Amino acid sequence: MAELPRSLTRLNATAMVAGTIIGASIFVQPSEIARHLSSPGEIMLVWLACGVLTLFGAFVCAELASAFPQTGGLYVFLRDTFSPLTGFLWGWAMFWSMHSGIVAAIAVVFARYAAYFVPGVGEGGIRLIAIAVILALSALNYVGVKAGSRVQTALTIVKIAAIAVVVVGGLLLAGFGTSEPAPTAEAGRALPESAWLSEFLLAMVAGLFAYGGWHMVTYTAGETVMPARTIPTALVVGVAIVTVCYVALNVLYLAVLPLDAVRTSTRIAADAADAVVGTGGSALMSALVVVSSLGGLTGIVLTGPRVYYSMAGDGLAFRWLDHVHPVYRTPSRAIVAQAVWASVLAGTGAYRQLFTRVIYTEWLFFALMAAGLFVLRRQQAYQPEYRAWGYPAVPIVFIVASLVIVINQIVREPVEALTGLGIVALGAPIYYLWHANR
Numbered sequence: 273m274a275e276l277p278r279s280l281t282r283l284n285a286t287a288m289v290a291g292t293i294i295g296a297s298i299f300v301q302p303s304e305i306a307r308h309l310s311s312p313g314e315i316m317l318v319w320l321a322c323g324v325l326t327l328f329g330a331f332v333c334a335e336l337a338s339a340f341p342q343t344g345g346l347y348v349f350l351r352d353t354f355s356p357l358t359g360f361l362w363g364w365a366m367f368w369s370m371h372s373g374i375v376a377a378i379a380v381v382f383a384r385y386a387a388y389f390v391p392g393v394g395e396g397g398i399r400l401i402a403i404a405v406i407l408a409l410s411a412l413n414y415v416g417v418k419a420g421s422r423v424q425t426a427l428t429i430v431k432i433a434a435i436a437v438v439v440v441g442g443l444l445l446a447g448f449g450t451s452e453p454a455p456t457a458e459a460g461r462a463l464p465e466s467a468w469l470s471e472f473l474l475a476m477v478a479g480l481f482a483y484g485g486w487h488m489v490t491y492t493a494g495e496t497v498m499p500a501r502t503i504p505t506a507l508v509v510g511v512a513i514v515t516v517c518y519v520a521l522n523v524l525y526l527a528v529l530p531l532d533a534v535r536t537s538t539r540i541a542a543d544a545a546d547a548v549v550g551t552g553g554s555a556l557m558s559a560l561v562v563v564s565s566l567g568g569l570t571g572i573v574l575t576g577p578r579v580y581y582s583m584a585g586d587g588l589a590f591r592w593l594d595h596v597h598p599v600y601r602t603p604s605r606a607i608v609a610q611a612v613w614a615s616v617l618a619g620t621g622a623y624r625q626l627f628t629r630v631i632y633t634e635w636l637f638f639a640l641m642a643a644g645l646f647v648l649r650r651q652q653a654y655q656p657e658y659r660a661w662g663y664p665a666v667p668i669v670f671i672v673a674s675l676v677i678v679i680n681q682i683v684r685e686p687v688e689a690l691t692g693l694g695i696v697a698l699g700a701p702i703y704y705l706w707h708a709n710r
Contacts, residue, residue: 276343276417276578277601280496284421285503288489288571289330289510290517291428294435295568296381297482298518299541299561302525306534308475312526315534318472319522322479323515326486328670330511331660332642334504337490339648339656341499344582345490345575346641353644356588357703362637363583364699367613369630371576374485375569375614376623379406382565388558402618405566409573410611415600417495420574427567432517434560439520442548446528477677481631482518485568486511487638491575494582504658577606588706629692632681639674642667 280288302315309315336349344351347366351359366372383401387393393401413420489506493499525540528547537543541561545553581603584593597604617623645667648654660666682689 276495278495278497279418280421280492282502282505284425285489285496285506286510287425287428289486289506290513291424291567292485292488292571293483293514294517294564295378296561296565298521301478301482302522303534303537303540304478305475308471318475318479319518322476322483325673326483327511328666330486330507332645332667332670333487334507334658335656335660337493337503338500338658341493343494343578345493346487347579347582349641349644353647360588360703361696361699363579365630365696366579369626370634372614372617373623373626375572376617378565378569379618385558385561399619403615406611406615409570410607413574414602414604414607417602424570431564431567435517439524442524443527445548477680488575491578500657577603577610580606629688630695632677633692633696635674635677639671642671
């Protein structure tokens with residue numbers, strides 16, 4: 273299998289972590305979290321706790337990335353720690369639902385906000401815009417990882433700077449406004465301790481989904497300069513940047529909107545902007561969401577094909593997927609395959625069913641990833657360049673948190689959850705049939 277050239281720097285990798293996480297969720301997800309809680313303090317605690325848990329996952333992932341600095345990331349960790357079947361199931365779920373579904377979902381979010389500036393665009397037009405942006409970003413990454421990573425890095429810098437301006441400017445304008453501040457807490461929502469804990473955990477589940485994508489930088493380890501050192505730094509620094517941005521944005525939301533408005537809003541970022549600067553705020557926030565979702569989408573489109581390329585090299589996917597373009601030195605056929613399937617999901621709207629049923633199952637694989645640390649550290653040959661901080665407490669806490677997400681989904685939506693697990697498990701007979709045919 274041909275090697276991919278190493279051209280991603282520490283800045284590129286850090287921007288990939290931060291830019292991939294900060295997509296569109298932070299501009300809509302806070303309302304989902306607020307519905308479960310009764311005070312601004314509890315809401316901020318959830319965002320901080322989710323940031324810490326994500327950082328714990330980043331610590332674990334950083335150690336594994338330093339031990340296995342190969343293209344494919346989590347797929348490689350699971351394959352080499354447990355079995356090729358475990359790695360295959362991750363890649364199977366990624367292509368058919370999780371990763372391709374995320375590409376389609378964020379492309380649709382981008383299209384909906386971009387349509388704000390093009391009046392009269394209907395549902396069909398939004399789907400066409402979504403497909404167009406998937407194909408355009410795939411073409412960008414087709415002609416070189418350096419081009420794709422530069423665009424992604426630039427968009428990440430722009431959106432982090434824009435978030436800083438929006439937060440600081442919003443708080444200053446809100447602080448110097450002449451109107452009375454809106455109340456931020458309401459009485460009458462006190463819950464029994466057991467019920468409060470359940471609601472708090474549900475809020476954390478929603479928050480952790482907003483932090484999703486932190487692990488994707490490991491997929492490009494084979495194209496990263498000094499990956500054993502670069503990727504651990506990028507993971508820790510990138511997650512820290514995201515946590516600061518998320519906490520700051522939620523401080524703004526809670527400062528300018530009543531808590532009931534935060535709970536019921538379907539476009540909280542735009543509502544907060546309207547509250548600060550008037551009706552023109554929606555245009556400002558729509559532009560920010562467009563830039564943010566485009567930056568996140570660029571990183572997600574870039575990373576996924578590296579897993580399918582690595583699987584093909586191992587004989588766990590069609591061999592033609594491990595093709596490296598002779599001029600551009602990219603996994604060109606894997607990029608095309610992802611672009612086609614993600615476009616089908618975006619164009620038909622099928623990503624909604626697949627994505628919502630399967631996305632939570634990635635936390636089952638995250639738990640396995642962290643458990644793998646205990647397996648590997650018993651092996652004398654295991655010598656990572658970076659060792660996770662807080663071992664063994666940190667990976668244990670992360671494993672428990674990951675399993676809580678999976679169990680919570682099964683308890684609350686058993687039919688949907690078991691359907692999602694069934695889609696992932698379907699990969700097992702495919703795997704054995706594949707080997708039987710070979």
